[in-house]
Amino acid sequence: MKINWLKKQLKKRFDSPQKHNIAEVYDNEIASLEYFGYHNVYQMEIYLSQSEIVQYRHTGILSYPKKCCVCGKRNSTKKDINYKINLFRKYTVHHVPFCEEHKLKPTKEFIIYFGQLTEIIIKVLVISYSKEFILDLKRLNVETNPPMPWKAFPDLPPESSGWRQGDSEEWWHSQWRPYWDLLSSQERDNLIAAALPPEGWTEKLIVPKK
């Protein structure tokens, strides 16, 4: 825990924007479902954007770690999982890795759900007994820094209340904010200069330090 904190502090100092490894920055977002009575079950929301989404759309398949999605042991086989949301809606997730033991059981011990939030943002909800599996899944699939907010949610102007509620708020706090906080003020200026923000965005992003 302390080592990770230290690494983050070092990152803050030495990295340039293109070197930030966003997958690592967000490792701490993994949540235990202990509170809800599920022992040793973990959950994380992974956001695919731009380049990752193109890859996903092309194949419909994420890159999976070479370990069982349930227990995290070395995987032996891949199978498609069918999920039922209700009577009318179901979906299939392809090529998910399993170990010998778990491939035989009905898949109630691993949940993965894709929600398309905007044209360039897909939220992937993952629930598993294996923390390692979830973290590796994120490392394998999320490589780029988050897109600028006006690109991620083009319908929301900077003053929109959407930044204080719903999926866009979640994205702002879990994806954008941690990334933005890592950048030096010089890096922020560079990013804004290169990104040509629509009206009002520079003011929203560059808040004078208290």
Ligand SMILES: [Zn+2]
């Ligand atoms: Zn297993």
